[in-house]
Amino acid sequence: MIVSVLLVAAGFVALIFGANWLVDGASALARKYKVSDLVIGLTIVAFGTSAPELVVNIIASVNGYADIVLGNVIGSNNFNLFIILGLSGLILPISVKSSTAWKEIPISLVVSILLLLLLNDFIFSGTTYLGRTDGLLMLVLFCVFLYYVFTQLKSDPQTTEAAHQKSGKMIWGLIVVGMTGLILGGQLVVVNSVKVASLLGVSEKIIGLTIVAAGTSLPELVTSIVAASKKNSDMVIGNVIGSNIFNMLLILAIASLIKPIGYNPKFNPDLYILIGGTLFLLSSMLTGQKKKLDRWEAAVLFGFFIIYTFFLVVKEV
Template sequence: MITQILLLALGLVLLITGANGLVDGASALAKKFNVSDLAIGLTIVAFGTSAPELVVNVFASYQGHQDIVFGNVIGSNNFNLFIILGITGLITPIVVQSSTIWKEIPISFLGIVLVYLLTHHFLGSDSNTLTRVDGFLLLLLFGLFLYYVYKQLKSDPVEIEVKVNNYSNLKIWCYVIFGLAGLVIGGRLLVTTAVDLATTFGMSEKLIGLTIVAAGTSLPELATSVVAALKKNSDIAVGNIIGSNIFNLFFILATSAVIKPIAYDTVFDLDMYILAGGTLLVFIAMFTGKKKKLDRWEAAILLIGYLGYMAYIIQK
């Protein structure tokens, strides 16, 4: 048991270290080709913070661990929304732009509703399965979201500062190669060990996916948002969280379904309701009041709500 826990921790370390290495190397490489900080921030860095979820889900999907696939995505989104946004909001009240309230948060909510409909016979499916066709549909919508982001930047450009080191070509490729290796090895190790732990403790793969795997793969988002909050950069703090949730639903879950159709267990329904309710709560909190912001007391409610939710599903 101790060995399994140590291997799980090693998998998480390799996963996070690999993502950081890949981001550093790819950012330095892009800078050598005169790619702007804005483009680096919206592509390489954004992908890097979601790379752990993607790698874990690719392995879990290929190996047929459907509960870890859904548990990781739903659990990560709940962790992002309740824990990361809650901690960030406690550090500093989060003031957001109107586009976040009226566009990004509704898009995130739309993703939740769409995934629910696709897995509950509402859109022509004859089983609770996210099929390859469903996956391609979600990928198409993700492409439209990227186009929306591109148009938004064209009409209202905002520069994102990205720290890029001036590495030699050899060092850049070492970072990229070892970063990818860390992601692959760490992701495989994390999935395998999580399944072993679930068997050892008599826990379900669903619970492992919703808790340990989801929290572990969300660490890059947590670090990014906390640093942004400390620097009083609310746009990046909340944009990272909402953007990650959209990325998880429309790209990572879609990619998993394209690799292999994923059977959906209706025991995840409660977790989907919690995610939908939390998204609506954040929308209402930011919509009401004189300023479009999430106050500290509202952030505290998110944290307390998540702890109660976790206590309930663990007891259940």
């Protein structure tokens, strides 16, 4: 068991470094086209920091670990929303553009509600699972989201500061090495997390919602805290909201296309929390004149998640 725990830790290290290298390489490519921080956060950084979830879920889906797949995505999204935004907001009150408050956050809310409906078969009839039809629908919606971001790219004149230009070989080297680290790390995390769960008698659902979700969200955590310390609110909110949309529309879609995902209705309360947290974030941004997540609101997010996780684990034990 000690060996499995150490291998899980090694997998998380590989995921963190892999994501960092991938983000560095992808961001260097994006800055050549002078893309705004918000768009980079919603796309390049969001994809790079969501890559661990993608790799872990592909491996889990192939091996038939449905609860790991769902627990990873739902748990990661809750971790992003409550812990990452909470900590980042405590470092720096997060103010956003009007478009973010009115468009990107509501998109994340609508997608969360759609996922709840799809998983509980309120849209397509059949047994309770996320099938290939659901996956195709989400993939189409993901393409629509990317098109929306592309239109923002045209209309947003803001550009990032010029960064030190990396050579083409260095950029692609970072991307390739980063992806390699993600694949190896994902394999280590999935296989050994399941071993630890079986040895401890803990369900895959709890492992997915806690250990795997927190581990695969570490790249988002590091990226957002660094961005907050540099007073880059657009990167923080773009990373979190973009990652959550990527997780639901792209990562779950790919996993369901590989193999239909059986759904455990016990995940419903966790989805309700995700929807409620997104509503809280939206109301925080729309109240007042500054469109800002204040420190006390960030503290509410962070504190709620700690209490929620405590009761989640206690109920399992």
